Amino acid sequence: MKAIWRLTRRKADMISLANGDPHFTLYPIRKLEFEVASVEDGVLDPVSSWRGAGASAPSQSFTTTTHSGTLPLKAAMQYSAGAGLPDTQRVVTDLTNFYHSPPDHVVTLTLGNGDGVSKCFRLLGEPGDHFLTDEFSFSSLTNAPLSHGINWVPVKIDNGGLVPEELERILSNWNEEQQGRRPHVLYTVPCGQNPTGCTLSVERRRKIYALAQRFDFIIIEDDPYYYLQYDADGNEGETFKFMPSFLSIDVDGRVMRVDSLSKVMAPGMRLGWITSSALFHDHLVTLVDSSTHHPHAFGQVFLTEMLSSSGWNISGFDRWVRSLRKEYQRRRDYFLRTFYQEVSRTGLASANAPEAGMFVWMKVHIDKHPRYRSDVQHTNGSKAKTNVEELMEELFERILDGGVVVMPASIFVAPSDLNKFDSDDPIQDRLNFLRLTFAGQEETMQPALARLAQVLKEFFADTK
Numbered sequence: 001m002k003a004i005w006r007l008t009r010r011k012a013d014m015i016s017l018a019n020g021d022p023h024f025t026l027y028p029i030r031k032l033e034f035e036v037a038s039v040e041d042g043v044l045d046p047v048s049s050w051r052g053a054g055a056s057a058p059s060q061s062f063t064t065t066t067h068s069g070t071l072p073l074k075a076a077m078q079y080s081a082g083a084g085l086p087d088t089q090r091v092v093t094d095l096t097n098f099y100h101s102p103p104d105h106v107v108t109l110t111l112g113n114g115d116g117v118s119k120c121f122r123l124l125g126e127p128g129d130h131f132l133t134d135e136f137s138f139s140s141l142t143n144a145p146l147s148h149g150i151n152w153v154p155v156k157i158d159n160g161g162l163v164p165e166e167l168e169r170i171l172s173n174w175n176e177e178q179q180g181r182r183p184h185v186l187y188t189v190p191c192g193q194n195p196t197g198c199t200l201s202v203e204r205r206r207k208i209y210a211l212a213q214r215f216d217f218i219i220i221e222d223d224p225y226y227y228l229q230y231d232a233d234g235n236e237g238e239t240f241k242f243m244p245s246f247l248s249i250d251v252d253g254r255v256m257r258v259d260s261l262s263k264v265m266a267p268g269m270r271l272g273w274i275t276s277s278a279l280f281h282d283h284l285v286t287l288v289d290s291s292t293h294h295p296h297a298f299g300q301v302f303l304t305e306m307l308s309s310s311g312w313n314i315s316g317f318d319r320w321v322r323s324l325r326k327e328y329q330r331r332r333d334y335f336l337r338t339f340y341q342e343v344s345r346t347g348l349a350s351a352n353a354p355e356a357g358m359f360v361w362m363k364v365h366i367d368k369h370p371r372y373r374s375d376v377q378h379t380n381g382s383k384a385k386t387n388v389e390e391l392m393e394e395l396f397e398r399i400l401d402g403g404v405v406v407m408p409a410s411i412f413v414a415p416s417d418l419n420k421f422d423s424d425d426p427i428q429d430r431l432n433f434l435r436l437t438f439a440g441q442e443e444t445m446q447p448a449l450a451r452l453a454q455v456l457k458e459f460f461a462d463t464k
Helices: 002-009 046-052 086-100 113-124 164-172 202-215 278-289 297-306 313-342 388-401 442-460
Strands: 031-037 059-065 106-110 130-134 151-155 185-188 218-222 255-260 272-276 359-364 433-437
Touching: 031 046, 031 297, 046 313, 059 297, 086 106, 086 255, 086 272, 086 297, 086 313, 106 113, 106 278, 113 185, 113 218, 113 255, 113 272, 113 278, 151 164, 164 202, 185 202, 202 218, 272 278, 313 359, 313 442, 388 442
Parallel strands: 130 151, 130 185, 185 218, 218 255
Antiparallel strands: 031 059, 106 272, 255 272, 359 433
16 A cells, blocks of 8 residues: 555646545644744853753744645645654755765654664664674563564673774684574674763774674664764863764675664654665665654654754754753763762772763672672673672662662673673673663752762671
8 A cells, every 4th residue: 555655646636546545635734833942043052041041042943834834734644664864864864964964864753762772673684683682672672572582692891882802702702503594694883882871982983883794794883872972081162072973984885783862862752763774764764654653743844844944954953962962061071070079989889981972880899798798609691799789789779778879780691591691700790880871850969869879888888
């Protein structure tokens, strides 16, 4: 049916007796008007101005009606194909080209980041397959392909993100007779990785891409924090250069990049896009048409109008995200200063400054605890050599009792047969981390970190 529907554009005077959507004159919507923050030249810092001035903050408006606008409602509110409305595809393609300049790729709209990643999983995986991912990953997404019979192979990460040498070791030693088909997909978050906050350097990205070429695997580049990159030397000028993406160096069409507006607009928009080769695009459209169908029209109208000349345009969007980047860097720096004052001085925990994203990966120096053991013999089949997991579970409960909510490392462990991978250095012995965020209210940061420090001191003083 979708294929036939596309044939209505074969001739200018085609008359359709095939469609099943209501006539546009019956839509009870005549006009949509959006008021957004101003990014015009006179506004030096759009985000600060928007937050600080309240109702009097400078703003811009753009409107679409039944017959007027960059994307009139007459066209926007109709059923469309799985790739999304053509006008929205066009502005998103222009946006992608502005930041990444991919050589030969096509955009497919999605219902947000999670939907896009899940569709890539479904498209590329078969029951029994193994996918590669960071050993600590966002659990909602690593859980997504499990029901389709896809298994995860965790790859070690350090402060610089996924370790290329570990990836090479896994693939070089893979035994297809014993382990099944060699992994042909890598899922990774290269900027401000959730939960660790780490960011892959350009050197590591090139090494990983070279491994993808050598071992012939596809890279799913999930990059919701791309625009929230920070300058290590504190340079907040607009000359800041964003890190080159995997998409920008993809000469083979083996990268499927997933983008989202959740972190730079609003998470409830549920609108994103996948940028891939034309081959993957065609299959993605078929998958969308057979499952969720195209994204909602309201979001597509907003995005199209915002990125057109009647709204921000791409240059205005760039001003907004650069201002937003600066705001989050300020929050990060304030959070870390407070962390060093309240928590680090206890000597019981430490953290590095993330180069992107919203999270600080706090390392608990659990080996200093009086009840820490490194010679544990587990009876449940676990390869763990320490009691780190048990101690961190206890610490987590104490932090909650102390009035602070954090995320323990254990919930981010990529689901896999833990005894099959890294048995010499099991991840259960490396769970001494907590994920903290600096995206919340600044007024609560100091009280929360003070409480956290107090709980740590009490916990480490407990010998029983």
